[in-house]
Amino acid sequence: MRWFRIFPLAITVGLLWLLHHPMGKLPALAKIIDPVNGALAAAEDVQENFNKNLKLIGIQAPVQIWMEERLVPHIQAQNDHDLYFAQGYIHAYFRLWQMDIQTRAAGGRVSEVAGEKAINFDRGQRRKGMVFGAERSLAAMEAEPRTKAMLDAYRDGINAFIHSLNYRQLPLEYKLMGFYPEDWTNLRTALLMKYMADDLTGRTDDIAYTQLRDQLGQDQFDFLFPERKQGNIPVVPQGTRYEPASLQAPPAPSDSVWAHFPQNTETVTANKSETTPKFMEMYAPADAATGIGSNNWALSGSKTQSGKPILCNDPHLGLNLPSLWFEMQLSAPGINTYGASLPGAPGIVIGFNDNISWGLTNNYRDVKDFFEIKQLDEHHYQFNGSAKNFELKIETIKVKGRKDLLDTVRYTLHGPVMYDASFPDETHSNKQLACTWMGHRGSNELLAVYLLNRARDYAQFVRAIQNFQCPAQNFAYADVAGNIAIWGQGQFINKWRGQGKYVMEGIDSQTLWGPDIPRSENPHAFNPAQGYVASANQQVTDSSYPYWYNGSFTEWRSWEINEKILGSNSPQTQQNTGIAARKMTITDMMTIQNNNDSKLADEVLNVIDTINKNALKNWLGSWSGTMQALDKNPTDFHIFWSMLYRDIWQDEFPQAQHKWPSTERTVQLLQQVPKSDYFDDKNTSQKEGLSDLVQRALLEAGDSLKKLKAENKSEWYLFKNTSLTHLAKLGPFSYEHLKIGGWGNTINAASGNHGPSWRMIVEMDTHPKGYGVYPGGQSGNPGSQHYSDYINYWVEGKYFELNFLPQGTSKNPFRYAWTMETGK
Amino acid sequence: MRLVISIILTTCFAGIAEWYAPWWAAALVAGIVGLYQSTTAKAFLVGFCGIGLLWLGFALWRDLPNQHLLSDKLAQLFKLPSGLWYLLLTTILGGIIGGLSAWSTAHMKRLLHSKQE
Numbered sequence: 001m002r003w004f005r006i007f008p009l010a011i012t013v014g015l016l017w018l019l020h021h022p023m024g025k026l027p028a029l030a031k032i033i034d035p036v037n038g039a040l041a042a043a044e045d046v047q048e049n050f051n052k053n054l055k056l057i058g059i060q061a062p063v064q065i066w067m068e069e070r071l072v073p074h075i076q077a078q079n080d081h082d083l084y085f086a087q088g089y090i091h092a093y094f095r096l097w098q099m100d101i102q103t104r105a106a107g108g109r110v111s112e113v114a115g116e117k118a119i120n121f122d123r124g125q126r127r128k129g130m131v132f133g134a135e136r137s138l139a140a141m142e143a144e145p146r147t148k149a150m151l152d153a154y155r156d157g158i159n160a161f162i163h164s165l166n167y168r169q170l171p172l173e174y175k176l177m178g179f180y181p182e183d184w185t186n187l188r189t190a191l192l193m194k195y196m197a198d199d200l201t202g203r204t205d206d207i208a209y210t211q212l213r214d215q216l217g218q219d220q221f222d223f224l225f226p227e228r229k230q231g232n233i234p235v236v237p238q239g240t241r242y243e244p245a246s247l248q249a250p251p252a253p254s255d256s257v258w259a260h261f262p263q264n265t266e267t268v269t270a271n272k273s274e275t276t277p278k279f280m281e282m283y284a285p286a287d288a289a290t291g292i293g294s295n296n297w298a299l300s301g302s303k304t305q306s307g308k309p310i311l312c313n314d315p316h317l318g319l320n321l322p323s324l325w326f327e328m329q330l331s332a333p334g335i336n337t338y339g340a341s342l343p344g345a346p347g348i349v350i351g352f353n354d355n356i357s358w359g360l361t362n363n364y365r366d367v368k369d370f371f372e373i374k375q376l377d378e379h380h381y382q383f384n385g386s387a388k389n390f391e392l393k394i395e396t397i398k399v400k401g402r403k404d405l406l407d408t409v410r411y412t413l414h415g416p417v418m419y420d421a422s423f424p425d426e427t428h429s430n431k432q433l434a435c436t437w438m439g440h441r442g443s444n445e446l447l448a449v450y451l452l453n454r455a456r457d458y459a460q461f462v463r464a465i466q467n468f469q470c471p472a473q474n475f476a477y478a479d480v481a482g483n484i485a486i487w488g489q490g491q492f493i494n495k496w497r498g499q500g501k502y503v504m505e506g507i508d509s510q511t512l513w514g515p516d517i518p519r520s521e522n523p524h525a526f527n528p529a530q531g532y533v534a535s536a537n538q539q540v541t542d543s544s545y546p547y548w549y550n551g552s553f554t555e556w557r558s559w560e561i562n563e564k565i566l567g568s569n570s571p572q573t574q575q576n577t578g579i580a581a582r583k584m585t586i587t588d589m590m591t592i593q594n595n596n597d598s599k600l601a602d603e604v605l606n607v608i609d610t611i612n613k614n615a616l617k618n619w620l621g622s623w624s625g626t627m628q629a630l631d632k633n634p635t636d637f638h639i640f641w642s643m644l645y646r647d648i649w650q651d652e653f654p655q656a657q658h659k660w661p662s663t664e665r666t667v668q669l670l671q672q673v674p675k676s677d678y679f680d681d682k683n684t685s686q687k688e689g690l691s692d693l694v695q696r697a698l699l700e701a702g703d704s705l706k707k708l709k710a711e712n713k714s715e716w717y718l719f720k721n722t723s724l725t726h727l728a729k730l731g732p733f734s735y736e737h738l739k740i741g742g743w744g745n746t747i748n749a750a751s752g753n754h755g756p757s758w759r760m761i762v763e764m765d766t767h768p769k770g771y772g773v774y775p776g777g778q779s780g781n782p783g784s785q786h787y788s789d790y791i792n793y794w795v796e797g798k799y800f801e802l803n804f805l806p807q808g809t810s811k812n813p814f815r816y817a818w819t820m821e822t823g824k
Numbered sequence: 825m826r827l828v829i830s831i832i833l834t835t836c837f838a839g840i841a842e843w844y845a846p847w848w849a850a851a852l853v854a855g856i857v858g859l860y861q862s863t864t865a866k867a868f869l870v871g872f873c874g875i876g877l878l879w880l881g882f883a884l885w886r887d888l889p890n891q892h893l894l895s896d897k898l899a900q901l902f903k904l905p906s907g908l909w910y911l912l913l914t915t916i917l918g919g920i921i922g923g924l925s926a927w928s929t930a931h932m933k934r935l936l937h938s939k940q941e
Contacts, residue, residue: 785891
């Protein structure tokens, strides 16, 4: 019976094997828990000494990197190559896993590390042509010697860091998810840029609008969904004179070019929510109903106390950890610039240099259109009366723990067929829908970044941004010479009126995209008479702009910024804020960026109280529509408004994929047509009016609020739950219920998962003075105190002074120093 | 006394081995130590204490200067109440790995020995 002695070994070996391999949802436990090489190896000393002397193959001349206590690196290199090499190394040092997972997401390679729950997400990314576009942009970037050199050096810097790692030193998330970093490629950088393009321009209402127009008829559709919202204050100031268009507007073809979707489909959930795995939600577009977007403005010296222009920017993007941005200064002969960089791409994206500053908001002009493809047989589709070949691209999707999945994407003259029976659109029409997207083009936005970082004046700024094609942005500008400007910059098409607003038939050349509008004819204003420029994702121009365009613009924040705060025309406004009446300071700018006034709430309070005799006043007291974090009134109001908005539109538009009229338009209807039939609930036999709907919404709100009160969630910040969510949705690495006010439609646009991702203020003094903060911290390591050390600052509306060092500073004013020298 | 020396040797050699090799190097070291123990129970004890101590020591060395920032988060991932529990889990897991390894080689040795006899 001595053979029983073999069992202990068998059991032990079996157990060790289990502990070394992930099983189902369980990770490889011993590998992770082992404190020598596992997760705890990422625990960083709170007194960590960040000084470093590195010898790196590839560095050409010694590089100095001085680093602040809060880990902002200031790179001083002796040439461009070393500058971008060092930037790549630093980005990877602090953010490698984030760079990896974001570019994997962009290219549809998440299933490879996360398993089959991400398959549909990956398929969607491939089918919308993310890799197709990135490969073309890569070719464009590599054809231009400056950006090619920039990309190569940056890539080599990242790889120098990756190659220095052993398992123990791997970022924590690699260990938890059980995969390893790959060598960085220039395609990864191109994918990151397409990821931004998709995040900002990838969402369209084309299918919903097509259905709505068929359902409502053109007149009612235009009434509820106007192309230009009443009262719009455009990005480019009203009255700006536009040069006559160099291209003639093409004639619009007949109505037969529109596609039609089945009307009476059952209420179906949108494809998006079906196919986006829970933890990938941050890559799904945010809900436009909350009015996401960004703010920027520039004041000329005539409006500021110092007499110098001030530029402000706060791009609103998905709130995640590690944060999207990484703050740094880049300095080498010919360049000295400071600001927010995107880990995964070289250069400074939003920031300033010795002479100019620039800030970005998204320009929502529509650059993505859908076409219904008429398939003739497996290999052909109809175009201009003849049969054209589909070009097939076979996408191999690797899936962790499963065999590879192959998906064939068919490319047409109109771009990739994104939706078909195997990947249905939101209406489940089973139509073959191809999409033409500006992001499919090979464009070189990196060249714009390269030139912007080095631009010395307005002319050079304009030349730089001409290279920025997609995602289109509103570029605000201020310089030390005292100029301000704004450009609605991107590549746009000379469309016929209505082109691409609805899904089009793709059977002939009538609906094909026509010629490009020359980028120099993009709307812009230089030193406008009003003394400031401002954008907040609103309509870009007034109706005198000679080219037709459409887009999903939002107006609330623009109204806030323009009317209440920056505009000095309205005396009533000046009483309200007391700011516009006098010349402004940096402190005023900080106050404005953190302003929580909701114009929506203000207007709804007024109109409802007129209709239902002080119904809201009796309830909310003297509350004036400011969405403060600790106040309960914003929650009350928000729930009431959500109920009313739903009660107004749900009977007209019951289907899940339907888009409802904007909140701007809805409030205008309340004000202008209170007796409208839209305020009747079509599902009841009697005729309701607005006042009945208000009563009903009040009752419904009361019920919900009771529940919230019982759960102790009635304070605004608890209810809306502004969160910074870890990119892999790991709860312990995320921060929830941040005590911040605001909502998507207030200037401080902190909603649940979106918000001001980088608040920046720059005064263009002889040597520019900057202030900034972003939600997160420089380190991407959840085991570092620098992972989250800016969060409270951001929540409280505080700023760090940005230490922009003059070119050639010789003494390190900061706590840490790195050196990089040529290694063997 | 021999027992204590065995434990300390296990801790030291496993520590060195793990610095250069993956976590299972600790199991290997414990297995070798197990061959030299007089009883299988003693082998388990030496392995358990040797590796348990090593993992506890390493965990503390990382956790204390980190002021429990990471251990608290990892504890949440494993649904444990606090970072201290995570350290306890680490110690016990290390102990079990070490103990079983030493115990199983001790049995193997006896199996082979009895065969020769």
